[in-house]
């Protein structure tokens with residue numbers, strides 16, 4: 001199946017994006033092995049997370065409407081945010097992926113989601129932190145944290161994304177803030193529990 005997906009990507013995605021996708025696949029597998037998760041699920045989710053990245057906005061909106069995905073004001077203003085949810089649809093309909101956790105991990109890779117699964121966490125982290133994203137001290141620290149504590153890593157990586165977004169003229173979707181708050185609170189309650197113990 002991997003070869004089939006790579007052949008499809010070569011036709012539908014620029015080469016630089018394919019490099020990013022392979023970087024996400026590899027980092028998701030590394031994190032899955034490190035955290036004792038299923039490496040095949042991580043590889044599939046990583047490889048397919050950006051299938052719809054270059055679909056035109058009208059196509060994203062149309063597919064999302066048919067599927068019944070939520071389209072709020074921020075998404076209406078920036079339909080590209082739908083590429084995560086629509087990539088999951090393509091993974092299911094074109095490549096026969098039927099593992100719900102894998103499909104959710106694809107759908108959650110951009111904005112995260114409060115309470116998302118460990119697989120979703122590692123794909124979310126790999127998307128922002130794969131080696132092609134750069135090699136600043138901040139990224140290096142986040143990569144290290146993603147091996148030590150997934151909850152803290154999702155919180156801090158959401159902060160990193162938010163800081164980046166504040167420098168751009170794009171609307172910020174409230175779900176990335178909800179993700180950040182949820183994983184911040186979970187990290188804090190874990191710290192408290194370990195202090196009491």
Ligand SMILES: [Fe+2]
Nearest residue numbers: 049050053110
């Ligand atoms: Fe993406």
Ligand SMILES: [Fe+2]
Nearest residue numbers: 024049050127
């Ligand atoms: Fe991506």
